[in-house]
Amino acid sequence: MSDSAESRRPSPEALLEEARREGRGRLKVFLGASPGVGKTYAMLETARLMQKKGTDVVIGIVETHGRSDTQAMVDGFEILPPRTIEYRGRPFAELDVDGLIVRRPKLALIDELAHSNIPGSRHVKRYQDVDDVLAAGVDVWTTLNVQHLESLNDVVVRITGVRVRETLPDSVLEKADEIELIDLPSDELLKRLEEGKIYLGEHAAQARENFFTPANLTALRELAMRAAAERIDLQMQTLLRRHKVQGPWPTRDRLLVCVGGNVVGKSLIRAAARLADLRGAQWIAVHVIDSRANTLPNAAKDQIAETLRLAEELGGEAVTIPGENVAQEILTYARSRNVTQIVIARPQGPKLRHLFGRSVARSLMFGAKDIEIAIVPAEEARTQTRDEEAAPQDFGDWRGYVWALAAAAAATALGLALHAVLSVPNLAMIYLLAVLTVALRVGTIAAVVSSVFSALAFNFFFTEPRFSFAMVRYQDVVTLALLLGGALFTGRLGAQVRGQMDALRKTARRTSNLNEFSRKVAGAMGREEVLTAIVEHVNATMQCSCCVIVEPPLPRVIAAARRELGADYQFPEIDRAAAQWSWEHAQASGFATQTLPAAQWLFVPLRVSKRIVGLLGLNMRARRRPFSAGQKRLLDAISDQAAVALERVQLVQEVEDKRLAGEAEQLRSALLASVSHDLRTPLVSILGAASSLRAQNDKLAPAARKELLESIEEEAERLNRFVQNLLDMTRLGHGKLELKRAWCDLRDLLKRARERLARELSGLTVMIAADPGVPLVHVDPMLIEQVLVNVLENASKYSPRGTTVRVSTRQSQESIFIDIEDEGPGIPAQDRERVFDLFYRVESKDHIKPGTGLGLSICRGLLEAHGGGIQALPATQGSGTLIRVTLPRPAESEQRGPLHG
Numbered sequence: 001m002s003d004s005a006e007s008r009r010p011s012p013e014a015l016l017e018e019a020r021r022e023g024r025g026r027l028k029v030f031l032g033a034s035p036g037v038g039k040t041y042a043m044l045e046t047a048r049l050m051q052k053k054g055t056d057v058v059i060g061i062v063e064t065h066g067r068s069d070t071q072a073m074v075d076g077f078e079i080l081p082p083r084t085i086e087y088r089g090r091p092f093a094e095l096d097v098d099g100l101i102v103r104r105p106k107l108a109l110i111d112e113l114a115h116s117n118i119p120g121s122r123h124v125k126r127y128q129d130v131d132d133v134l135a136a137g138v139d140v141w142t143t144l145n146v147q148h149l150e151s152l153n154d155v156v157v158r159i160t161g162v163r164v165r166e167t168l169p170d171s172v173l174e175k176a177d178e179i180e181l182i183d184l185p186s187d188e189l190l191k192r193l194e195e196g197k198i199y200l201g202e203h204a205a206q207a208r209e210n211f212f213t214p215a216n217l218t219a220l221r222e223l224a225m226r227a228a229a230e231r232i233d234l235q236m237q238t239l240l241r242r243h244k245v246q247g248p249w250p251t252r253d254r255l256l257v258c259v260g261g262n263v264v265g266k267s268l269i270r271a272a273a274r275l276a277d278l279r280g281a282q283w284i285a286v287h288v289i290d291s292r293a294n295t296l297p298n299a300a301k302d303q304i305a306e307t308l309r310l311a312e313e314l315g316g317e318a319v320t321i322p323g324e325n326v327a328q329e330i331l332t333y334a335r336s337r338n339v340t341q342i343v344i345a346r347p348q349g350p351k352l353r354h355l356f357g358r359s360v361a362r363s364l365m366f367g368a369k370d371i372e373i374a375i376v377p378a379e380e381a382r383t384q385t386r387d388e389e390a391a392p393q394d395f396g397d398w399r400g401y402v403w404a405l406a407a408a409a410a411a412t413a414l415g416l417a418l419h420a421v422l423s424v425p426n427l428a429m430i431y432l433l434a435v436l437t438v439a440l441r442v443g444t445i446a447a448v449v450s451s452v453f454s455a456l457a458f459n460f461f462f463t464e465p466r467f468s469f470a471m472v473r474y475q476d477v478v479t480l481a482l483l484l485g486g487a488l489f490t491g492r493l494g495a496q497v498r499g500q501m502d503a504l505r506k507t508a509r510r511t512s513n514l515n516e517f518s519r520k521v522a523g524a525m526g527r528e529e530v531l532t533a534i535v536e537h538v539n540a541t542m543q544c545s546c547c548v549i550v551e552p553p554l555p556r557v558i559a560a561a562r563r564e565l566g567a568d569y570q571f572p573e574i575d576r577a578a579a580q581w582s583w584e585h586a587q588a589s590g591f592a593t594q595t596l597p598a599a600q601w602l603f604v605p606l607r608v609s610k611r612i613v614g615l616l617g618l619n620m621r622a623r624r625r626p627f628s629a630g631q632k633r634l635l636d637a638i639s640d641q642a643a644v645a646l647e648r649v650q651l652v653q654e655v656e657d658k659r660l661a662g663e664a665e666q667l668r669s670a671l672l673a674s675v676s677h678d679l680r681t682p683l684v685s686i687l688g689a690a691s692s693l694r695a696q697n698d699k700l701a702p703a704a705r706k707e708l709l710e711s712i713e714e715e716a717e718r719l720n721r722f723v724q725n726l727l728d729m730t731r732l733g734h735g736k737l738e739l740k741r742a743w744c745d746l747r748d749l750l751k752r753a754r755e756r757l758a759r760e761l762s763g764l765t766v767m768i769a770a771d772p773g774v775p776l777v778h779v780d781p782m783l784i785e786q787v788l789v790n791v792l793e794n795a796s797k798y799s800p801r802g803t804t805v806r807v808s809t810r811q812s813q814e815s816i817f818i819d820i821e822d823e824g825p826g827i828p829a830q831d832r833e834r835v836f837d838l839f840y841r842v843e844s845k846d847h848i849k850p851g852t853g854l855g856l857s858i859c860r861g862l863l864e865a866h867g868g869g870i871q872a873l874p875a876t877q878g879s880g881t882l883i884r885v886t887l888p889r890p891a892e893s894e895q896r897g898p899l900h901g
Helices: 003-008 012-021 039-052 068-074 097-103 126-135 150-160 170-174 186-194 202-210 214-243 264-279 298-313 326-336 351-356 360-367 379-383 398-418 424-441 444-462 474-523 527-542 573-585 629-678 680-695 702-733 746-756 781-798 855-865
Strands: 027-032 057-061 083-087 090-094 107-110 139-145 178-182 254-258 282-289 317-322 341-345 372-376 546-549 561-563 601-608 611-619 742-744 765-770 777-779 804-811 815-821 869-874 881-888
Touching (some): 027 039, 039 068, 039 107, 039 139, 097 126, 178 214, 186 214, 282 298, 298 317, 298 629, 317 629, 341 360, 527 611, 573 611, 601 629, 611 629, 680 702, 742 746, 742 781, 777 781, 781 804, 781 815, 855 881
Parallel strands (some): 027 139, 057 107, 254 282, 254 341
Antiparallel strands (some): 083 090, 601 611, 742 777, 815 881
């Protein structure tokens, strides 16, 4: 292929993006700078033109806000009836998503994309409803004001002084197929406000004073234009990649934002998202877990988790890494990910603390010589109350102070005992050891307290003058200072080691539990074992009751496995709706999610590739708080392994079902082939003989008539044995064979079998030699007689006329043997085991009647049901075959006596 052709080939990423959008509807957003610019009017006006061209247009929901011109534009469109939801005693009209999907128009008009749905709706936000409609293949036109973008939330606050509560992720706008900017000059917009075309009454006056000022509107117009321009630029780059147009390709930056457990985090995340969006760069939100992470209050942990979730919602990547030196860990990670800019918040608090302290911001500014540092004002920090700012720190449990005092006292006692043999500076090492012990056992604060106690005790008991806090020698002052500094440093270092050990211990425990779970599900052979392993591990790891659902939750939720849930537990209606939505959309829903967050349960889909194999449900009622970022990643790992394990057992079951279906088809074909011959042959003989008797009854001699009757009887008996074999095979195959045991004499069974085969055995000599000591056997006489008949019939087929068939019985300590030996051609060694398979027949000579391949196979099944067996052996005398039938020998206490005669 030429270079020019190669250069025109679309990029794989663009083709994948087109494939992902295939089957989805197209989204068009009418973007404005503020209310009143005419977004809804423009949408309706453009839709009317589409309707005149023959497009099927339906209004899903449109807010006219009492504006007559907008209401006039609504007339003439088909309006979908809204879904009424009652909340706090009042009815509210919301978009009927299911009704719109069932109606399935070509184009749906859905106003106010950032609208928050009434509690009790399927989704929290309307843009999620729109996503469901788009997934159904319906095109959607919608409206949006620029101040509703999440990344611009703080900017809008600084411009207007008003914080917008209804926001949506910027990724929603990025996924729009088309954006139309609806712009209106500030003067004209203010004129519309004065004329009452935007707000009425007091609302208009309040808006004019707080929001609708020329400066605010101009700034918002700039934001709207910039957002539209950025989106158009992204569309242009997509077209360039899709059509492989040669042009400039700017190098993309990568941003990293530092996330901590304070209220500044969300403001910082929005600022980083805005910077990344302006640059068209990827960005990462990083939180460093140090030794103090486990001691943080639940509120701080929830704050960190919410901040990281906000980063993911805004299109960033959320990462947590372990480490004690936060700044160094961030720099190391940033360099490993080729980060070009680190975003941090402006340090808060007293200036002296940041001037002389080791804050993260200061360390990053001095350490990031090859990375740009962006310092962002922390707007949300100003919203803290004085009580929050002056809240006292938690100095730990009182047992820590006891440890600190006890360690200092023990070091003093040991120092007094060794004072006679050690110099004073050497005694300081004992106190350092005590402080290190406290740091490793308790923590940093207790180690600091122990350092102070140790310094005071060393001064009082060992420096001159002794038993006084005064010091007269310069060396003692230096020794005491070194002791205090060394103790503080040792305590801090020991506390860090302890924190790292705790973190490693927790990580190792989680890893061990995850590995143990992997081994359990990998070794589980059936679905029930896998489901039990899943619920047990989730219950032990996540500390909540749980269940696994492997069938679509319609019309009710059926838990295939559950833990700490009663057998009669019924899922509430909202939880059933959440489970149904998760199953249909393969996304998490329920507690602390964007879909049905009021539910008590959290449902996580178990997905493999593009299909869902089940749902993992976690009851969050007792917990009442969302999972942390680490717990969420652990839950994702568990759900991934559970999905793979469930898919494995499902695939194994499918393979087994296909194998059984193949064997059944093979058995059916062989059975039809056998039945077509072995049923038809005796039937033809019977019909022929009967027809001859009927047609020539008076003309036939008595001898001929007798021969025909004997032929009918023989073939009927042959047909009866074949049908009996088929019935026995069916009962064996379905496991429904019931033994009707009785005490039997083997000689009697052999005689009856020989009598049944009198015609087949004619021309052969049958010799029965029984061991007189063989006792009675406890068997089903009809089935064992059938075994003997099948074996003798098989011997009669392969034995030349005039030869002898020898039958003998003998016993051992555990078994009774019946040997039936013929003088036929024998069975080849490679076929002696296969002759007991269904429908297997040894290649026979022309003079030997072919069999069905059922007789010996049924013999094995019947004998195994009795606890015995059968095998083919070479004849003991010359050529031929020896068939040995084995039956279990009754215990001495059960024996009824030997054979006689």
